[in-house]
Amino acid sequence: MELLRTKNFYQALTIFIWLVFLFIVEATGKLQIYINKKFFPFTILGSFILLVLFIVKLRKIKKEHSEKIDIISFLSFLLFLFPVLLATIVRPGNLPVLAAGKRGISQEFTGGDVMAILKEQLEMEGNYKKMNIKQLLTFSKNKPEEINGKDVSVEGFVYKQNNEKQGFMLVRFLITCCAADATPLGVEIVYQNSEQLKQDEWVKVYGKCNIEGNRVVILADQVKKTQPPRDVYLY
Amino acid sequence: MNRKQESPLTRAVVIFGIFFFIALLNMWNSGNLGFLLKNPKLQIFTIVITAILLEAIPFILIGAIISGTIEVFVSEEKIKMAFPQNRFLSAITGALLGILFPVCSCGNVVVARRLLKKGVPASGGLSYMLASPIINPITILSTFIAFSYSLRIVMGRILLAFISAVVASLILSTKNYVPLKECEEDHHIHHSHLSKVEQVFHHAESDFLLMGRYLVLGAFAAAIFQTFVSRQAFLSLAGNKVLSVFLMQILGILLSLCSFADAFVASSFVHLPAFSKIAFMVAGPMTNITVSILYAGTFKKSFVLKLILTLFITIFILGVIGTYITGGK
Numbered sequence: 024m025e026l027l028r029t030k031n032f033y034q035a036l037t038i039f040i041w042l043v044f045l046f047i048v049e050a051t052g053k054l055q056i057y058i059n060k061k062f063f064p065f066t067i068l069g070s071f072i073l074l075v076l077f078i079v080k081l082r083k084i085k086k087e088h089s090e091k092i093d094i095i096s097f098l099s100f101l102l103f104l105f106p107v108l109l110a111t112i113v114r115p116g117n118l119p120v121l122a123a124g125k126r127g128i129s130q131e132f133t134g135g136d137v138m139a140i141l142k143e144q145l146e147m148e149g150n151y152k153k154m155n156i157k158q159l160l161t162f163s164k165n166k167p168e169e170i171n172g173k174d175v176s177v178e179g180f181v182y183k184q185n186n187e188k189q190g191f192m193l194v195r196f197l198i199t200c201c202a203a204d205a206t207p208l209g210v211e212i213v214y215q216n217s218e219q220l221k222q223d224e225w226v227k228v229y230g231k232c233n234i235e236g237n238r239v240v241i242l243a244d245q246v247k248k249t250q251p252p253r254d255v256y257l258y
Numbered sequence: 259m260n261r262k263q264e265s266p267l268t269r270a271v272v273i274f275g276i277f278f279f280i281a282l283l284n285m286w287n288s289g290n291l292g293f294l295l296k297n298p299k300l301q302i303f304t305i306v307i308t309a310i311l312l313e314a315i316p317f318i319l320i321g322a323i324i325s326g327t328i329e330v331f332v333s334e335e336k337i338k339m340a341f342p343q344n345r346f347l348s349a350i351t352g353a354l355l356g357i358l359f360p361v362c363s364c365g366n367v368v369v370a371r372r373l374l375k376k377g378v379p380a381s382g383g384l385s386y387m388l389a390s391p392i393i394n395p396i397t398i399l400s401t402f403i404a405f406s407y408s409l410r411i412v413m414g415r416i417l418l419a420f421i422s423a424v425v426a427s428l429i430l431s432t433k434n435y436v437p438l439k440e441c442e443e444d445h446h447i448h449h450s451h452l453s454k455v456e457q458v459f460h461h462a463e464s465d466f467l468l469m470g471r472y473l474v475l476g477a478f479a480a481a482i483f484q485t486f487v488s489r490q491a492f493l494s495l496a497g498n499k500v501l502s503v504f505l506m507q508i509l510g511i512l513l514s515l516c517s518f519a520d521a522f523v524a525s526s527f528v529h530l531p532a533f534s535k536i537a538f539m540v541a542g543p544m545t546n547i548t549v550s551i552l553y554a555g556t557f558k559k560s561f562v563l564k565l566i567l568t569l570f571i572t573i574f575i576l577g578v579i580g581t582y583i584t585g586g587k
Contacts, residue, residue, distance in 0.1 A: 065317070103474060118302065121299065125490075129526040201519070202309035203310050203516075204515045
């Protein structure tokens with residue numbers, strides 16, 4: 024019981040809680056809600072460093088007499104605990120549509136690489152070329168002739184700003200590092216039956232691509248409801 | 259600790275134990291905890307604070323290991339020899355050091371603190387801390403890609419970051435001194451019975467626990483802003499060139515994005531002048547909420563205020579000059 028009142032105990036517990044938390048988000052695949060896959064190796068490295076720090080801390084607890092916990096150290100422990108508790112209790116899903124509204128949807132994208140997309144073998148779904156919103160916006164910015172008038176299929180979630188009846192915005196979040204920098208990329212969809220679609224619902228749109236000024240507009244032939252893909256974000 | 263002090267602490271532990279138990283129960287049960295937990299604002303807040311921490315903590319840990327290694331294996335003499343002793347040259351060297359050691363801003367503060375403790379000239383340590391999150395190969399490359407290989411934007415960003423870091427570090431290190439906060443843990447690491455490698459990890463642990471708590475506070479503040487304030491409404495206030503530089507600087511501070519990623523967000527503000535986007539990409543990594551709270555864990559409060567204010571004014575003036583030189587494009 025004496026140990027429970029020492030500073031070393033709470034410091035070791037802080038490290039342990041974060042170690043377990045990192046392990047759980049990595050093992051359950053929840054990590055991709057929060058950060059870009061490119062950064063996964065760093066999180067794994069972080070877990071490894073925490074593990075070593077924890078082992079070294081345990082050795083220290085065995086070897087050294089620790090001073091008793093003071094209020095600052097205890098508050099610091101609670102501070103570290105707070106985000107872990109929050110994430111555990113709230114168990115967030117994907118970024119909700121509200122975030123797209125708050126951040127403002129971009130219908131232009133300058134960071135894409137046309138040549139890389141052209142090298143990719145884009146799949147066909149019947150007569151429709153399967154593309155994502157980032158690819159569409161990259162083409163519309165750099166090589167609009169590649170997509171203008173072409174049949175494409177593209178998926179995303181529905182965003183309706185003013186409950187429009189003749190169409191909606193199809194949106195995906197683009198993530199560079201983590202969800203804090205998620206930028207909503209959107210394509211305007213013209214669709215007669217859009218009142219049947221709900222906000223935030225995942226759909227697949229099949230239709231003809233039109234370039235109007237700098238913007239891509241898809242005249243939808245068909246809109247199918249679908250489940251969110253395994254990778255909900257674009258990278 | 260006597261019994262009077264002990265009892266509220268014990269009670270607090272019990273209360274948090276109960277909360278933690280409820281949380282664990284929730285993890286096991288696959289249902290939902292009700293309407294409140296599904297609230298989109300709570301969801302956004304939770305995702306953003308957790309995302310910032312999950313992304314930054316590995317870099318804080320890497321920074322802490324580098325910092326511990328410097329403390330244990332590199333002597334003060336060697337560190338001093340690596341930096342020119344002239345204030346101006348030292349500031350320039352520090353500002354360019356990130357090209358060799360690309361650590362993002364969170365991990366970087368830990369390393370800079372250690373360098374300053376080890377006797378690196380104050381102007382060099384400060385300019386390294388300020389410039390290296392921007393002037394490093396990863397950030398430069400990501401800016402290139404985000405802005406369709408625009409050399410103008412990349413050079414603008416590097417120049418603005420370089421000048422601001424050098425100017426601020428020269429202004430704030432007139433007596434070759436920066437008031438570092440005394441860290442209690444630093445005095446409690448007894449080395450006699452520890453191997454060198456163990457010492458590295460003890461220093462790393464102390465750095466992680468010290469800076470980590472400031473990181474949580476910073477991530478909390480940034481998540482509040484991202485949850486409740488609309489970027490679009492904020493930017494609609496940007497009526498003219500000068501105001502757009504000012505507002506983009508404020509936005510960079512409030513959003514607290516990583517310098518490796520902020521160029522992609524900046525590039526989405528397509529209708530704003532280039533230099534207001536550059537001001538966003540310089541003010542963000544140098545003075546954002548998360549980093550400022552990390553500074554507060556490293557330096558004395560009055561110094562942090564001076565540092566933020568000096569940087570803000572310098573970046574603003576340079577941003578406005580840049581905007582007028584480029585005709586607001």
